[in-house]
Amino acid sequence: xxxxxxxxxxxxxxxxxxxxxxxxxxxxxxxxxxxxxxxxxxxxxxxxxxxxxxxxxxxxxxxxxxxxxxxxxxxxxxxxxxxxxxxxxxxxxxxxxxxxxxxxxxxxxxxxxxxxxxxxxxxxxxxxxx
Numbered sequence: 001x002x003x004x005x006x007x008x009x010x011x012x013x014x015x016x017x018x019x020x021x022x023x024x025x026x027x028x029x030x031x032x033x034x035x036x037x038x039x040x041x042x043x044x045x046x047x048x049x050x051x052x053x054x055x056x057x058x059x060x061x062x063x064x065x066x067x068x069x070x071x072x073x074x075x076x077x078x079x080x081x082x083x084x085x086x087x088x089x090x091x092x093x094x095x096x097x098x099x100x101x102x103x104x105x106x107x108x109x110x111x112x113x114x115x116x117x118x119x120x121x122x123x124x125x126x127x128x129x130x
Contacts, residue, residue: 031080042073082109
């Protein structure tokens with residue numbers, strides 16, 4: 001016996017409404033694969049920057065490859081973090097605590113992304129001036 005009308009089945013509307021579980025799964029899968037590729041590249045970029053003086057770091061991150069790899073790693077990593085924490089929050093918290101935790105998680109993730117991109121842009125621009 002089905003508890004869903006044929007119309008709801010055709011529209012994809014179950015008991016919980018439109019499901020976004022598949023979309024979330026694919027988002028997490030794609031960001032995971034991207035991080036598998038970006039992590040070694042990021043570690044190489046950071047490894048080459050370790051030990052450089054301040055001016056050397058500014059010049060190094062003003063080059064396109066280190067700046068792009070670092071920006072992509074931080075953006076994809078924090079986006080993956082935000083989506084992952086959303087699932088943990090939905091599983092373990094209820095009502096007001098859930099809302100507050102989701103807001104905090106989203107704000108933290110996007111603030112880290114904004115700060116990282118700002119820092120990279122600032123390094124690139126200051127190397128041009130120096």
